[in-house]
Amino acid sequence: MIVWMDQFFVLLRNWLVGFLPVSLQGFAGVLLSVVTIVLLFPALFALAVWLERKGLGRMQNRLGPNRVGPFGLLQPIADGIKSLTKEDIVPLSADAPVHFLAPVVLVVAVFMGFAVLPMGRNMVLVDMDAGLLFYFAMGASTELAVFMAGWSSRNKYSLLGAMRAVAQMISYEVVLLLSSVAVVMISGSLSLTKIVEAQNHYTWGLPHWYIFTPWGLAGFIMYAIAATAETNRSPFDLPEGESELVAGYHTEYSGFKFALFFLGEYLAMFSISGLGSTLFLGGWSAPFSFLTWVPSWIWFFSKLMLSVFVFIWMRGTLPRLRQDQLMNFAWKFVLPFTLLNLMVTALWRFMGEGWERWVVCSAILVVVYVVMARVSLYKEHIRPRRYRYAD
């Protein structure tokens, strides 16, 4: 029963495919999985939009959407219908083909990333040996779409937004990759299924997730920062900062093309959260050994939604950085720290089992973090102030 629940989707697929001739089975299986992903994640997108609006509302002491359907649950559908029926405006001077292609390229590139994510035990579309590399290759091509959008719109705000987006995404791509390298160094594999398998062990009922190691925690934080920047979410949402650049690179998009950008942004958030939980949070493995009976895909998706909630939480709290501060942060703080983390990971790898490596690695990371943070804030003259009063 437990296995049946766990493998429900796999078995379902195999059962459905079984009706077809053997020669078609392989192709049909892949097709079925692709269709599932293409349907499932937009559905999740609708849920996440609802969750975001509701969560933001509650954080701001508002009710959030509550008119369409029970608890406003049908709001995303209403939004979808609205954006489908809206006029599709293409600016007169826009580069029309590129303007049209940009959202398509974005969504396609983002969807490709899902191919290698293990969403449960045996639930991965393509179990590639170099899955991580494939993922990053696909992730990097979203920048192209963003720049296409900004450039083709012939709008000054779009152009500024696209320039910001490209600078920001390339910078943080480096950090994203380097913080994942630490995981690869320990697990010894680029295959995402192997990385999950490596974390799916338990000691005293607790899992061997990489986040529960000093280098893993540091790596995860750096990964989270880079992921936020990579998906253009607050506090790194400069490319579309509505108070400065109206809507950044998608200022000139309306109707369904805008909806595609919106979808692309959320899908990127899902896929990057999925990758993050795969790398550091044990993917589909349960958080306690006594919970392993719960189907693996439930764990994957609950971790994904949890990280989505953290994204929403940050968006509800934090103001955004400025472009130069963002770049400084990437190149002068996050990147050096990630490089250091790589060295600490190597140290961890070669110090062998035992409590010493915990102490040494944690100490190095904490001391360097504190010193670097203090120095960089001091250099930027950022500090709390005292105020004087006149009577």
Place this chain on the structure above:
Amino acid sequence: MKTMEEIKAAIEAAAPGAGVEIVPNPSPSGQHSLRIAPSHAVAVATFLRDDAELALDFLSNVTGVDWLDKEVTEKVKVTSTVTKTVDDVEQDVEETVEETRKRVQPGCLEVVYHLFSSALKHGPVILRMKTMNRTDQVELPSLTPIWRSAEFQEREVFDLYGVVFKGHPDLRRLLMWDEFKDHPMRRDYVDPDDYEYEPTPHDAVLTRANAHKAAEEAKAREGTGAGL
């Protein structure tokens, strides 16, 4: 703070020939003002700002005022010596007769500056300047080089009253659009006919708007070009 007379004396000592004149204010506010000659305005302003005892470093308010030409009817007491017979004796008696005279007071545009001191926390000291008339000699020196706060306010006075400030770094219209011709705050400004098209209970406005609309349509029919 010094009294008006003392300030007047100080200004005259610092900028001889400034032609300072105290304009009394009969209202209970008691805010009397100083009228200065435009030719010496910059010197006076610099003195007021830099003088240690006055230190009027903060120009709060710049205002334009439009004084139309107006016919003043004033009662003037005229004293004349009249020979009268009082108690059967002919005497020269001083007699005061009230005569009603009419004269036309020429109109002008006036600019009023309210000065305060942020360092010494006193004020207001009110400066006034007059243009020669309301039509062609409407130039006054700009005090923006002395107090930056006059920048937008003098632009506003230029825009709404038509006072041309010499020496203003960027004298453009502030509130009305650049193509606008008139100066709407002048007392003799007339609203354009198309001010309000909407039906209101006030038939006068409506009638005027309708007339304007009809005229405009007729014009368009004739093909003589756009209305406005």
Place this chain on the structure above:
Amino acid sequence: MTDTAFRREKMEEGWNRPPLIEEDGEAELLEVAMGPHHPSTHGVFRMDLALDGERVVRLKPVFGYLHRNHEKIAEGISYLASMPYTDRLDYICSLTNNWAYALAVEKLVGQQVPERAEYIRVILAEFTRIQNHASSIGFLIQEMGASGTPLMYAFREREKILDLFEELTGSRMMCNYMRFGGCRVDTSAAWLDAARKVVDGLPGFVDEFENLLSTNEILMARCQRVGILRPELAVNAGITGPMLRASGVNYDIRKVDHYGIYDRFKFRVPLGDHGDIYDRYMVRILEMRESITILNQALRDIPGGPIMDAKAKIRGFRPKPGEAYGRIEAPKGELGFYLISDGGPNPYRYRVRPPSLINLTVLEDMCLGSNVADVVLIFGSVDIVLGEVDR
């Protein structure tokens, strides 16, 4: 004509011109018209920017989109009839506008105000100051990209204050409450109790604001040493209000003029040392705290008695010829009314000294050399309302 053909024709006419301009044949500058419909111009306001990359090299503010010629209207109607129009100047703080106008007219005619009315005026003005500062900080952080959370907290508290205003004056924003020689209606004991209750909740609200924002590293990084205004320039340019005090100039009209009965209350004037956005933010926070102490004192000491001077006239109000300039410390700065009477029922000249407009004098000076993103912030930290700028 087909869309494509139309497009082609327009492109040949020069629509396709790249959005770059040449200046002196040296640098290529990007000209951006920020506004009049830009998300963060607080209404309809335009800034013509010339950008070198993202750095501002020129900024020209353009006003007048909301111009109603308030002063001209006022010259055509009676003194009393201008009172509701003053509500519409700075529509966030109608009560201080009322007070400034009432004060100017009282100076013009030498009208006395009963003690109770003075207390009510102080209470309402300080409530207005708190809600203005709270929402202006909210708008500022909104422009920093915090998705409106502080703004919503500010609006939550503002709602309570507006409820008080509505109960007393009959309107939430367009209060039209003060009259020459007093106030329109008396406060009930129940209203005073409700006001005390609201005041008791305010320190907690300010604490919440401070927890959320004051030590936030991103906010400090964005605000500190940005948009610096030197005190000499601030005084010379006629800057008033929290902006002037953030530059370190001790000039609070409540302390300087002692208008009303402000000399009876014990409160301090917070001063900033740097004159940057963070100082403006903090000065507003600290002024809110001082306002709470004033409110506590006023609500404790409020005496009984009439609220209108017996000699005050509602109908047939004709001041003797003369002029008066009355000013108060409105939340945004010095709000002055300059009135000239020719003895008639209407003012001969009615002039508003709008703090919002004059505080914008130094906008270009503060913005030169900073980023587009900073322009938005600096503009937000000036705290303007377009209803007052354009009148």
Place this chain on the structure above:
Amino acid sequence: MLGEGILKGMAETARNFVGSYFSAERMTTVEYPEERIAPIEAARVFPFLVYDTENWEAGLRCVACQICEKECPPKCIFIEKSKDKKPDAIGKPQFYPTRFDIDISVCMSCQICVEVCPFEAIKMDNVFELATDDRFGGLLLDRKELAKSNEYYHGIHPTEAARVDARLAAEKVKADAKSTAAVVASAVKGAERPAPPAAGGV
């Protein structure tokens, strides 16, 4: 300084997130069409004309003195004065408005007409759901639409109405005494108008 500020802020939003489910202080939203707040006595929306007796036309307190028309800041009131006089509620002959229109699309709810009215004839209503699809006809209220009974006035502004009634009664007593005196003295003229009440608020 090492991210505590950010964490403090996140804690604050989390507190509000949870608090919004439990605390009415935090969740102040009123879901308007379904949920309504109690009517506020001081609320003012648009003016109406008070009448005293059963018949609205005869009982209007307004005597078409046109002070409100003159004082109205946006000039949204339009009055036509009658040529003849009709007895008012007390039975005294008065002018009356043959036309009294208020354009509520122009009215800015400032209450100045109420303050300047010497006859307590115009008061502020608190009905605000007046949206209509007829901008010009539907928002121009004539005298029939504006007329509301004194009981209605008592219903929406009880304290203010009681004060007004007391004052009117006092004036009536005074006027009666005066007219009696006048009759006694055979001064035929009588009081043409009630003396305007002393200036001072509403």
